[in-house]
Structures are given as structure tokens and as C-alpha cells.
Amino acid sequence: MMTEPEIAPPQRGPLVYRQSIWTRLTHWTWALCLFFLLLSGLQIFNAHPALYIGQQSGFEFDNAVLRIGAINTPEGPRGQTTVFGQTYDTSGILGMSGPEGNPVYTAFPGSVTIPSFRDLATGRVVHFFFGWIFVAALFVWFLASFINGHLRRDILPKPSDVGGLPRDVLDHARFRFHHGRVYSPLQKLSYFTVFFVLFPLIILTGLTMSPGMDAAWPWLLDVFGGRQTARTIHFVVMVLLVAFFIVHIAMVLLAGPINELRSMITGWYRTSPGTQSQEGDRS
Template structure:
């Protein structure tokens, strides 16, 4: 009970609960968690592969008499001892302890990315490649299953394809997210649609195609793919940047899950059931 004055007492009013709706299909949930596992191993093994040649270049080749690198990690000797360096678009930065040189002071490791963020933690290009390719093909197979199932059950049309009214609703959706005023409906909001459309129809295909274009075996089948991406080194750079964008998406995704209510969001991706906002229409079998 809440007291307003000495002689007036009113009952506390609990916020109304919305209905429990079935929001995520079994295919969406299985592919979601499979992708999460795949991307974890792809990222860390990819950094291990990157350490074998810790630079990003533009063009067909690298390491000759010209400088076509846009990013480089390396170590140099100085009067104060060895230091890790990062060169980005020609500008050099001291990144000792993170990039170029890391590890304990008495046993420094001269590598691009530090050991804790690579698989394996030691330098082993062959192992990194084997694990990377295994999860890459699992990633591709999962993507095929997702597209097929989502096309059949209408998930793509209902939740992913961006419509003109979604574009018009972006300003309000930005304000709602900034003020943590989330509308928990049956379908995704404008920002979610745009983000997921970008991931499924731009970033995922791009990272797969650039990965394939770096394969000499695949080049023999589709030599034109390297021409589209402007050379093997350019494809490698695009591949790396695309993964960085996916990592950025993942970080924002986790922040939004925490802000919108992690229990409700996790329940949706584990069981399929989601607590919607009050007033959301229910279907047979759902709980108002």
C-alpha cells in the first residue's frame, strides 16, 4: 500500500504485462546460436591467420618494392628497447602491449594481435586455417538453411525486408532507443530491420565471397571474382573490414539485449516465447 496523506491510502498499481507470444521459430533459434559459435571461432582463428602476414593491402599483391598497405602491425628496435607499432594510412602509432609486440616484458611476443585473442594462442598458421575453414563451411551451410526456412515461413518478408514505412520510422525509432522506450511487438522495428537486412544480405554474403576469392582452388572456377574485388589483397582487406563490422554489430546487439531486458530476449532465442508489449494481438495457443 502507498500512503498519499494521513487519511488517504491507495493501492499500488503494478504495470500491466503484455501477452506471451511465439516469436522465434526453431530454425531462427538454431541458426542464431550456430552462427554465434561459428563467428567466435572464425574471428579468433582469422586473427591467427592475419598474424602470419599482419598487414592489410590494396591490389593483387604485397611485400614488393611499392607500399600498398593501409594497416600494418610490426615491431621496431629503439633506444628504449623493442616497441610495438601500428601504421594506419601512413600514420604510425606506438601500440606496445597490444599490437606488434605483446606479452610479458621479460618474454615479449612479436606478433600482430596478442595471444589471448587468437586460436591457437601460439603461432600455428596450419591449425588456424583448418579450424577457420571448418567453421566457415558450417557457417555457409547454416546460412543456406536459414534462408530456405525463413523464405518458407515468411520470416524474411515479415521481419527482415526493409519497407518504405520502416525508413520513415527511423527517426522515431532512434529516439525510442535513446530513451529506452522499446516497443516489444511481434515483428522487428525499423532499426532492427535495417540492421538485420544489412547483416544477412550485405555483410554475410560479402564475407563469404571475399573468403572464397582468396582460395586458389576457387579462383580456378571463378577467376572473375578476384577482378570484382580488385585483387587478392583487396579481397583480404574487405574480408577483414567486414568481420570488424560484424563485431561492431555484435557489440551493439548485446547492448540492446541488455537494455531491452535480457531475460525476455534470451527466452525468445531459447524457447521462442517472447513477452510482448500490452495490447499486442495474440494468436491461438499464445498466452494473453
């Protein structure tokens, strides 16, 4: 009598302790801070929805690289966004949004600002509060990561990572994810860019926009080419961080959200079969 062949259960790699308590705490602190920083930052941007290069700006200048607003047309008011001299109709999204009978004329709609109504003072308070928490968390992360080796092991790219980058990029493009004990070359390069380029840039450009900091550190204005240039860089870096966040969430969902979330909640990460176990790992 023939019997169906037994199907072997899928192999599972060992659980490894991948994320320290400091990495997990600062990760979720940044997620919270960046949420409030983004939405309060858009509130601040709405007070003057234009970006410039250099020291000067105002109604008598025509040096804006980005301008979001509303204009009157024969068909009625329309939202308009101008980028490097190219103008686009963005009615319903940017410049003018809300119901047709009672539109709101702000660069970004209230649904994506904190507060949801025009209140620059509150937006600035929220922005500065979470900005300093963000800086403190970054300092804690750098100190802890230097001490426990996370910075050297998982963030700083090595020559072998540079050599393995093209293949890793191709694997990610094909959604072939390798769950290893340490970060892949593409992950290392991405996190290195965030921690050593984007985070410092958004902090320093934010400080450059403060008159108090300009008085204490006047060299900031020289480094960034003026307060208005710093504001533009600040906005661009914010856009890049939002793009990184979107890609990051997409990769988490594609690579296995349960495993990825467990890593950032408990520290334990399920690696691919064949990953070498070490003392302290779980089967």
C-alpha cells in the first residue's frame, strides 16, 4: 500500500540576540520624535511656504527655489506649487485643500500638521521639544553603540561590505532577503548615511536657523551659506528621511514583519538556516 511521502518541516535558523536595549529604546524614541518633528515642521513651514538659497528672502526677492500657495484664476482660486521656476497645479493637495465650498489656503493641509489649525507658536514649541529629545537619544545611541560594538560591527561599512554591495542591491531588488546575524552591506550603507549624514545635517541646519545659536556659533552661517540655505537643506533632508522611512517600512513588510518587529521589541532575531550559532543564541 502506497503512502504519501512525509514532508519535512521547513528549516529555521537560530534566534540570535541582535538588538541591544539601547538600540531598541532609541529606535522607538526616534520614530516618535520624527513623527512630531515632521508634522510640527510643516506647521512652521506654512507660516512662510517658500524656500530660498542664501541669506536674504522676502517679497522684494525672486530667488525662491520652492513656493507653495494659492492664486486667483478665471476659474477661481487654485493651489499652485513652483519648483525651480516650473509651476504645477496642486489644488486639493498643496496650496489649497479641503471642501470646495470652504477651502483652506495653506501650503500643507491641516491633516498633516501639528496643530491642525494655524498656530505657529504651538508648532514651534512642539518642534523644539521633540527636537531636543531627538538629539539626546542620538547622543545616547552613539555612546552605547560605541561601547557595545554595535557601531563598529553593524554601522561602519568595511571594504568587504563595499565589494558585496552590488550583489546585495540586486538581491533586495529581487526581494531575496538574507537574515543574518549582522546587517547586510546595503543596510550598513543606508544606516551609515542616516546616522552620519542626514541626522547631523538636520540638527545643524536646525541650529543655524536659530538667532541665538548664530550668535554663539556664527560659523554655522558660513558652513551652510546663510540661514535661508540652511532652511532649504533642512527641508530637503526631511524629505529624504521621509523617503527612507517609507522604504524602511516596505523592507520590513517584505522581509517578514513579525521577525523584524520581534527584533526591535525583544532584541531576538530569527536568522536564515545555516547561520552559525553562538553562545547565548536560541534554537
